[in-house]
Amino acid sequence: MELWTIGNKMLVLGFIIVISYFAASQPSPWLVLYFLLYVALNLTALIFKRQHLKLATSGLVLVYVVVCSLYVQPEMILLLPLTLSELAAFYIRRQIAALALLLFPVVFIQRPLLFLYIFLAVVSMFNSILVSRYSQKISKQEKLLDKMRVEQEKLRKQLNENQEFIRVSEYTYKLEERSRLSQEIHDGIGHSMTGALIQMEAAKRLLHSDPPSAEKLLQNAIGIAKESIEKIRQTLKNIKPPVQQLGIHRLKTAVEGFGTRSDLQVSVVHGGDLERITPLYWKIIHDNVTEALTNTAKYASATTVHVEVRVLSKLIKVVVSDNGRGQAKIVKGLGLLGMEERTASVNGTVIADGTQGFSVTTLIPCGGDD
Numbered sequence: 001m002e003l004w005t006i007g008n009k010m011l012v013l014g015f016i017i018v019i020s021y022f023a024a025s026q027p028s029p030w031l032v033l034y035f036l037l038y039v040a041l042n043l044t045a046l047i048f049k050r051q052h053l054k055l056a057t058s059g060l061v062l063v064y065v066v067v068c069s070l071y072v073q074p075e076m077i078l079l080l081p082l083t084l085s086e087l088a089a090f091y092i093r094r095q096i097a098a099l100a101l102l103l104f105p106v107v108f109i110q111r112p113l114l115f116l117y118i119f120l121a122v123v124s125m126f127n128s129i130l131v132s133r134y135s136q137k138i139s140k141q142e143k144l145l146d147k148m149r150v151e152q153e154k155l156r157k158q159l160n161e162n163q164e165f166i167r168v169s170e171y172t173y174k175l176e177e178r179s180r181l182s183q184e185i186h187d188g189i190g191h192s193m194t195g196a197l198i199q200m201e202a203a204k205r206l207l208h209s210d211p212p213s214a215e216k217l218l219q220n221a222i223g224i225a226k227e228s229i230e231k232i233r234q235t236l237k238n239i240k241p242p243v244q245q246l247g248i249h250r251l252k253t254a255v256e257g258f259g260t261r262s263d264l265q266v267s268v269v270h271g272g273d274l275e276r277i278t279p280l281y282w283k284i285i286h287d288n289v290t291e292a293l294t295n296t297a298k299y300a301s302a303t304t305v306h307v308e309v310r311v312l313s314k315l316i317k318v319v320v321s322d323n324g325r326g327q328a329k330i331v332k333g334l335g336l337l338g339m340e341e342r343t344a345s346v347n348g349t350v351i352a353d354g355t356q357g358f359s360v361t362t363l364i365p366c367g368g369d370d
Contacts, residue, residue, distance in 0.1 A: 008082055008124075012079055013038065015078070016078060016079070031072070031073060038068075038076075041061045045057035058086055062080070065083055074113065075113065077105065077117065078116060080105055081120045081124035082120070085125060085127065085128040103118070181235070188231055189228045189231050192231070193225070196220075196221040199218070199224070200221045203215075247286075248309065251268065251289060251307070251309070252268045254290060255268050255307050256268075258297070264296070264303060264305050266306075267307070268309075270308070271310050271311070272312060274309075276311055276316070276366050277311065281364055284343060284362070284364065285316070285318050285362065288362045291339055293320065294335065295336075299324075300325065300358050301324050301325050302357065305321070305322045307319070307320050314366065315363055315364065315365060316362075316363070316365075317362070318364075320360045321359035322359070326355060327358065336350070336360075343362055346365075347364075347365055348363055349363050350363075351363070
């Protein structure tokens with residue numbers, strides 16, 4: 001806003017220059033120096049950053065204008081309203097008092113310049129009001145921006161703390177799971193294998209002196225070893241999640257991650273016996289859904305995407321649909337052709353529909369009856 005005030009001063013100064021050189025019969029050759037000094041003082045006030053230096057320079061400009069109007073060029077009194085309004089903005093809060101200050105020099109101004117001075121005083125007053133309101137608006141916006149920065153910093157710290165908590169929780173869970181498995185192997189399988197080893201050592205010693213007893217001990221050791229192997233298999237089976245849980249979990253994670261990155265509302269539903277979906281089928285489903293989501297983000301201009309996985313009596317049906325603009329005539333690009341090739345490798349098919357939004361349906365035969 002300082003540049004705005006300086007610009008107004010230069011406009012008035014230009015008007016005074018026109019009056020001085022074209023209205024007067026013999027203008028003083030020193031006027032150029034006085035005008036340049038006025039410009040230099042205003043630029044100096046603009047350069048200073050500290051408030052007290054700006055005020056001191058503005059006061060010096062005020063004195064300079066008064067002196068020049070009394071002893072050099074009377075028209076320079078027209079520069080007084082802008083300078084007074086600039087100083088009044090720092091010390092006077094009431095607009096009526098500021099206007100009274102601007103109009104006070106009217107008592108000492110001669111009639112030819114009186115009305116022009118009053119006009120410039122009123123204009124300067126309005127200019128000061130506009131500058132003040134604009135400054136207040138900027139101040140409010142800066143405070144709001146600072147508040148938003150603080151809130152953003154709090155959210156960032158909270159997010160980092162949550163991420164750290166999740167990381168620590170995952171690590172703790174892994175440690176607890178490892179400890180549980182170690183304890184289970186030690187208490188169950190370890191003790192059994194130790195018993196089998198003891199019996200095999202005893203059988204080794206009785207092998208020549210008492211073959212029937214040695215054979216009995218070896219048979220017991222074999223039974224214990226078989227039982228331990230079965231325990232190992234059962235433990236691994238309990239640890240490993242079912243294929244259907246891995247498949248649908250990975251699919252949900254991928255779809256939700258896509259929604260977060262693209263600012264789209266996403267949903268995933270499933271039904272039927274997911275155990276009938278083999279790992280190969282899950283791979284095809286995951287790749288097709290990912291490709292369909294990518295196409296939605298690029299071309300559909302949609303706000304929501306819905307993914308549905310259904311296992312029917314003889315088919316696995318996967319539908320990715322959005323509420324975008326759709327397309328009456330579908331042109332198959334590399335993405336859609338790739339989906340068809342993947343699905344065709346397991347004797348499936350892909351159906352694309354653009355009549356209401358856009359949807360891609362993957363059909364994979366799975367056989368069997370419910």
